[in-house]
Amino acid sequence: QKEVEQNSGPLSVPEGAIASLNCTYSDRGSQSFFWYRQYSGKSPELIMSIYSNGDKEDGRFTAQLNKASQYVSLLIRDSQPSDSATYLCAVGRLAAGNKLTFGGGTRVLVKP
Amino acid sequence: SAVISQKPSRDICQRGTSLTIQCQVDSQVTMMFWYRQQPGQSLTLIATANQGSEATYESGFVIDKFPISRPNLTFSTLTVSNMSPEDSSIYLCSVQMDSEAFFGQGTRLTVV
Numbered sequence: 001q002k003e004v005e006q007n008s009g010p011l012s013v014p015e016g017a018i019a020s021l022n023c024t025y026s027d028r029g030s031q032s033f034f035w036y037r038q039y040s041g042k043s044p045e046l047i048m049s050i051y052s053n054g055d056k057e058d059g060r061f062t063a064q065l066n067k068a069s070q071y072v073s074l075l076i077r078d079s080q081p082s083d084s085a086t087y088l089c090a091v092g093r094l095a096a097g098n099k100l101t102f103g104g105g106t107r108v109l110v111k112p
Numbered sequence: 113s114a115v116i117s118q119k120p121s122r123d124i125c126q127r128g129t130s131l132t133i134q135c136q137v138d139s140q141v142t143m144m145f146w147y148r149q150q151p152g153q154s155l156t157l158i159a160t161a162n163q164g165s166e167a168t169y170e171s172g173f174v175i176d177k178f179p180i181s182r183p184n185l186t187f188s189t190l191t192v193s194n195m196s197p198e199d200s201s202i203y204l205c206s207v208q209m210d211s212e213a214f215f216g217q218g219t220r221l222t223v224v
Contacts, residue, residue, distance in 0.1 A: 032211050043204055043215040044155070046113075088154060090213070098211050099145070102155040 003027060004091050006103035015112050019076040023089030023103050026070065032092040033065055033072045034100070037085045044088055048074065079110045114139055118205050118216030125195055125223050132191045133219045135205030140185035145206040145213070146178070155204065161188045195223045 004025045013019040021035075032051055036044035048063040050056045050072065056063045062075040072091075076083055089103040115138040125131050135144065143162055147155040158178055159167040167180040181189045192199050200223045205216040 034212065041220075043202075043218045046212055046214065049212050090155075092211065098208060099157055099160065100155075100213055101157075104154045 002104070003101045004089055004103035006087075006089050006106045008104055009107040010109045011106055012109045012111060013076075013079045015079060015081060015110055017079055019079045019083065019108055019110070021074040021076075021087050021089075021106050021108070023072045023074075023091075024070055025072070025089075025091045025101075027091065027093060027101075028067075028070065029093050030067075030070075030091045032098060033063070034090040034092070035061075035063060035072075035074045036088040036090060036102075037083075038088055038105070039085045047087075076108070079108075081110050081112055084108055084110045113212075114141070114207050114209050114214045116205060116207060116214060116216035118219060120219055121217060122220040123222070125221065127196050127223055129195055130191055130193045131195065131221060132189050133203055133205070135188045135190070135216055137186045137207050139209075141207040141209070142185070143208060144182065144188045145208075146180065146188075146190045147204040147206060147215075149202040149204060149218075151201070158190070158203075192221065195221075197223045199223050 035048045038044045050063040050065045060077045064073045086105040088105045090100040092098040092100045117136045146158040158173045159169045161167045161182040179191045202218045204218045
Protein backbone atom coordinates (compact mmCIF):
# COMPACT_ATOMS: atom_id res chain seq x y z
CA GLN A 1 0.00 0.00 0.00
CA LYS A 2 1.34 3.41 -0.95
CA GLU A 3 1.72 5.90 1.87
CA VAL A 4 -0.26 8.59 0.09
CA GLU A 5 -2.75 7.59 -2.58
CA GLN A 6 -4.51 9.62 -5.21
CA ASN A 7 -6.52 8.73 -8.26
CA SER A 8 -4.26 9.48 -11.20
CA GLY A 9 -7.12 10.68 -13.40
CA PRO A 10 -7.50 12.42 -15.69
CA LEU A 11 -10.44 14.08 -14.00
CA SER A 12 -12.38 15.84 -16.72
CA VAL A 13 -14.50 18.74 -15.53
CA PRO A 14 -16.63 21.22 -17.53
CA GLU A 15 -15.72 24.85 -17.11
CA GLY A 16 -17.64 26.36 -14.20
CA ALA A 17 -18.22 23.03 -12.46
CA ILE A 18 -16.73 21.76 -9.20
CA ALA A 19 -13.66 19.53 -9.35
CA SER A 20 -13.36 17.13 -6.41
CA LEU A 21 -9.99 15.55 -5.67
CA ASN A 22 -9.35 12.91 -3.03
CA CYS A 23 -6.31 11.71 -1.15
CA THR A 24 -5.87 8.99 1.47
CA TYR A 25 -2.83 8.42 3.66
CA SER A 26 -1.60 5.53 5.75
CA ASP A 27 0.36 7.20 8.58
CA ARG A 28 -2.05 7.97 11.43
CA GLY A 29 0.57 10.23 12.99
CA SER A 30 0.51 12.65 10.07
CA GLN A 31 0.02 16.22 11.18
CA SER A 32 0.27 18.45 8.15
CA PHE A 33 -1.48 18.18 4.82
CA PHE A 34 -0.92 20.10 1.64
CA TRP A 35 -2.24 20.44 -1.87
CA TYR A 36 0.13 21.49 -4.63
CA ARG A 37 -0.64 22.36 -8.22
CA GLN A 38 1.90 21.45 -10.88
CA TYR A 39 1.67 22.61 -14.45
CA SER A 40 3.47 20.54 -17.04
CA GLY A 41 7.18 21.30 -16.99
CA LYS A 42 6.91 23.49 -13.90
CA SER A 43 7.66 22.95 -10.22
CA PRO A 44 4.88 22.37 -7.65
CA GLU A 45 3.09 25.42 -6.30
CA LEU A 46 1.42 25.38 -2.88
CA ILE A 47 -2.34 25.92 -3.03
CA MET A 48 -3.59 24.95 0.41
CA SER A 49 -2.37 23.70 3.74
CA ILE A 50 -4.59 22.18 6.43
CA TYR A 51 -3.71 20.90 9.87
CA SER A 52 -6.96 20.23 11.73
CA ASN A 53 -10.16 18.37 10.96
CA GLY A 54 -12.80 20.20 9.00
CA ASP A 55 -12.88 22.55 6.06
CA LYS A 56 -10.56 25.36 5.07
CA GLU A 57 -11.52 27.73 2.30
CA ASP A 58 -9.30 30.01 0.25
CA GLY A 59 -10.94 31.66 -2.74
CA ARG A 60 -12.23 28.97 -5.10
CA PHE A 61 -10.39 26.23 -3.21
CA THR A 62 -11.64 24.26 -0.20
CA ALA A 63 -9.55 21.65 1.58
CA GLN A 64 -11.26 19.09 3.79
CA LEU A 65 -9.49 16.94 6.35
CA ASN A 66 -10.79 13.91 8.22
CA LYS A 67 -8.02 12.40 10.31
CA ALA A 68 -10.19 9.55 11.62
CA SER A 69 -10.75 8.39 8.05
CA GLN A 70 -7.20 9.39 6.99
CA TYR A 71 -8.64 11.35 4.15
CA VAL A 72 -8.02 14.80 2.72
CA SER A 73 -9.77 16.34 -0.24
CA LEU A 74 -9.65 19.43 -2.40
CA LEU A 75 -12.62 21.09 -4.04
CA ILE A 76 -12.13 23.56 -6.87
CA ARG A 77 -15.24 25.65 -7.43
CA ASP A 78 -16.04 27.41 -10.70
CA SER A 79 -13.30 25.46 -12.46
CA GLN A 80 -11.41 27.36 -15.14
CA PRO A 81 -9.29 26.06 -18.03
CA SER A 82 -6.29 27.53 -16.20
CA ASP A 83 -6.95 25.03 -13.40
CA SER A 84 -5.92 22.23 -15.76
CA ALA A 85 -2.86 20.77 -14.07
CA THR A 86 -1.71 17.90 -11.89
CA TYR A 87 -2.66 18.26 -8.23
CA LEU A 88 -0.35 16.67 -5.69
CA CYS A 89 -1.37 15.75 -2.17
CA ALA A 90 1.45 15.85 0.39
CA VAL A 91 1.47 14.67 3.99
CA GLY A 92 3.98 15.45 6.73
CA ARG A 93 4.83 14.52 10.29
CA LEU A 94 6.59 17.04 12.48
CA ALA A 95 8.46 14.38 14.44
CA ALA A 96 10.10 13.30 11.20
CA GLY A 97 11.39 16.81 10.52
CA ASN A 98 8.16 17.41 8.64
CA LYS A 99 9.45 15.51 5.64
CA LEU A 100 6.69 15.42 3.10
CA THR A 101 5.41 12.32 1.37
CA PHE A 102 3.71 13.01 -1.93
CA GLY A 103 0.91 11.17 -3.63
CA GLY A 104 1.14 10.29 -7.28
CA GLY A 105 -1.00 13.26 -8.29
CA THR A 106 -4.35 13.68 -10.02
CA ARG A 107 -4.42 15.20 -13.47
CA VAL A 108 -7.32 17.61 -13.92
CA LEU A 109 -8.63 18.73 -17.30
CA VAL A 110 -11.09 21.61 -17.37
CA LYS A 111 -12.88 21.75 -20.68
CA PRO A 112 -14.34 25.04 -21.98
CA SER B 113 7.17 32.23 1.40
CA ALA B 114 10.72 31.89 0.11
CA VAL B 115 12.35 32.71 -3.20
CA ILE B 116 14.43 29.75 -4.33
CA SER B 117 16.82 30.00 -7.26
CA GLN B 118 17.96 26.74 -8.75
CA LYS B 119 20.44 26.24 -11.56
CA PRO B 120 20.95 24.98 -14.12
CA SER B 121 17.33 24.85 -15.21
CA ARG B 122 18.12 22.05 -17.62
CA ASP B 123 21.07 20.09 -18.93
CA ILE B 124 21.88 17.25 -21.25
CA CYS B 125 24.78 15.15 -19.99
CA GLN B 126 26.81 12.21 -21.17
CA ARG B 127 26.55 9.00 -19.22
CA GLY B 128 29.37 8.50 -16.75
CA THR B 129 29.73 12.21 -16.03
CA SER B 130 28.53 14.20 -13.01
CA LEU B 131 26.34 17.28 -12.68
CA THR B 132 26.14 19.64 -9.73
CA ILE B 133 22.88 21.47 -9.13
CA GLN B 134 22.87 24.64 -7.06
CA CYS B 135 20.08 25.97 -4.87
CA GLN B 136 20.05 29.47 -3.37
CA VAL B 137 17.38 30.71 -0.96
CA ASP B 138 16.64 34.34 -0.18
CA SER B 139 16.44 33.73 3.57
CA GLN B 140 18.16 31.53 6.13
CA VAL B 141 16.58 28.10 6.57
CA THR B 142 17.55 25.22 8.79
CA MET B 143 16.69 22.38 6.46
CA MET B 144 16.79 22.09 2.71
CA PHE B 145 15.34 19.14 0.84
CA TRP B 146 16.25 17.58 -2.47
CA TYR B 147 13.58 15.72 -4.46
CA ARG B 148 13.58 13.77 -7.66
CA GLN B 149 10.62 13.64 -10.04
CA GLN B 150 10.96 10.97 -12.69
CA PRO B 151 8.94 11.33 -15.91
CA GLY B 152 5.23 11.01 -15.21
CA GLN B 153 5.84 10.35 -11.52
CA SER B 154 5.40 12.22 -8.29
CA LEU B 155 8.13 13.63 -6.07
CA THR B 156 10.49 11.36 -4.16
CA LEU B 157 12.65 12.75 -1.38
CA ILE B 158 16.35 12.11 -1.95
CA ALA B 159 17.82 13.67 1.18
CA THR B 160 17.53 16.36 3.81
CA ALA B 161 20.43 18.78 4.11
CA ASN B 162 21.17 20.54 7.40
CA GLN B 163 23.86 23.18 7.67
CA GLY B 164 26.94 21.92 9.43
CA SER B 165 26.12 18.23 9.35
CA GLU B 166 25.95 15.32 6.94
CA ALA B 167 22.86 15.07 4.82
CA THR B 168 20.29 12.44 5.74
CA TYR B 169 19.46 10.16 2.84
CA GLU B 170 16.21 8.33 2.21
CA SER B 171 16.03 4.64 1.48
CA GLY B 172 17.33 3.90 -1.97
CA PHE B 173 19.61 6.95 -2.17
CA VAL B 174 23.28 6.96 -1.17
CA ILE B 175 25.86 9.65 -0.61
CA ASP B 176 28.28 8.29 -3.21
CA LYS B 177 25.68 8.71 -5.93
CA PHE B 178 24.10 11.96 -4.68
CA PRO B 179 26.65 13.90 -2.62
CA ILE B 180 25.19 17.03 -1.05
CA SER B 181 26.85 20.12 0.33
CA ARG B 182 25.30 22.64 2.71
CA PRO B 183 27.98 25.26 3.43
CA ASN B 184 25.61 27.86 4.92
CA LEU B 185 21.97 28.53 5.75
CA THR B 186 21.04 29.83 2.30
CA PHE B 187 22.80 27.52 -0.12
CA SER B 188 23.04 23.83 -1.03
CA THR B 189 24.26 21.71 -3.90
CA LEU B 190 23.28 18.26 -5.09
CA THR B 191 25.62 16.31 -7.35
CA VAL B 192 24.35 13.49 -9.51
CA SER B 193 27.42 11.28 -9.98
CA ASN B 194 28.38 8.76 -12.64
CA MET B 195 25.14 9.40 -14.45
CA SER B 196 23.16 6.84 -16.41
CA PRO B 197 20.00 7.32 -18.51
CA GLU B 198 17.96 6.17 -15.48
CA ASP B 199 18.99 9.40 -13.74
CA SER B 200 17.06 11.43 -16.28
CA SER B 201 14.59 13.30 -14.08
CA ILE B 202 13.65 16.65 -12.71
CA TYR B 203 15.55 17.47 -9.53
CA LEU B 204 13.93 19.92 -7.15
CA CYS B 205 15.28 21.86 -4.21
CA SER B 206 12.80 22.69 -1.44
CA VAL B 207 12.69 24.62 1.81
CA GLN B 208 10.06 24.84 4.52
CA MET B 209 8.72 28.00 6.06
CA ASP B 210 6.18 27.53 8.89
CA SER B 211 5.97 23.85 7.88
CA GLU B 212 4.92 24.74 4.32
CA ALA B 213 7.26 23.56 1.57
CA PHE B 214 8.32 25.75 -1.32
CA PHE B 215 10.17 24.62 -4.40
CA GLY B 216 12.79 25.91 -6.76
CA GLN B 217 11.99 25.85 -10.45
CA GLY B 218 13.71 22.49 -10.86
CA THR B 219 16.53 21.12 -12.97
CA ARG B 220 15.50 18.97 -15.90
CA LEU B 221 18.31 16.48 -16.47
CA THR B 222 18.60 14.30 -19.53
CA VAL B 223 21.36 11.69 -19.63
CA VAL B 224 22.33 10.38 -23.05
